[in-house]
């Protein structure tokens with residue numbers, strides 16, 4: 435197998451050039467934030483969260499991920515039903531982990547990149563892992579494994595087609611864990627960004643946080659990345675520069691610049707989520723049925739007239 439060759443701009447296809455155009459910026463175009471923005475955001479969040487955290491039993495902390503927050507703001511009946519279910523891996527859930535691992539391997543791969551080799555390496559890595567995905571892979575059927583390989587290969591091949599090779603100077607990090615502890619550790623916000631590029635320079639923003647998606651645009655994707663921008667601001671003291679969801683099937687970006695207003699609106703969404711969580715879990719509030727596209731794949735649909743009516747009207 436041959437060594438990968440250095441890529442020049444003229445070697446890039448139009449989709450790859452579009453990625454560079456969307457994500458690139460000169461130093462002078464990057465925003466400089468106030469020096470106290472991290473503390474300001476933290477104070478706002480902690481002050482508003484404290485009254486709800488006092489509802490928590492002693493020695494219990496509140497962990498919020500983008501998934502949890504999205505669920506709480508969606509249909510509360512569905513959220514409460516799924517909360518009691520044990521998490522189970524499936525092909526569509528495992529695909530993201532396999533693709534992200536392949537992206538991570540591709541960043542440091544010294545030979546020419548063959549997508550199928552990297553997807554197989556990624557599968558093999560997880561199969562040897564003692565984590566829950568490893569256990570699932572060891573026990574899944576041949577059909578499930580074949581579907582997982584096929585879907586992962588499709589997504590990873592699209593990534594390689596549409597993205598320019600990631601240069602080390604861009605500081606690419608795949609599956610970057612994000613975590614912020616607030617209120618003396620009583621509230622923990624956590625997440626894992628699919629891909630980050632760049633780094634801040636003092637209080638000049640520089641990081642781009644990217645989510646890679648195989649489906650279509652959904653408003654929740656925007657909220658998910660805003661949540662990551664909030665965590666990044668809390669941990670670094672300076673916000674990221676740009677948020678971008680990249681849709682692999684259509685080779686389209688949904689980018690958003692980070693501002694203080696965006697972060698404060700995300701603080702409000704997190705607090706609203708904590709309030710709903712506290713009311714549902716600790717004050718026995720009756721969960722609300724909130725219909726939407728999620729009704730299509732909701733396990734409660736058969737017995738839910740709200741969901742059935744929504745789907746009937748949206749035909």
Ligand code: SF4
Pocket residue numbers: 509510511512723724725726728729732733734735738739740741742
């Ligand atoms: S069918 Fe829709 S409204 Fe009913 S519980 Fe499920 S998500 Fe909620």
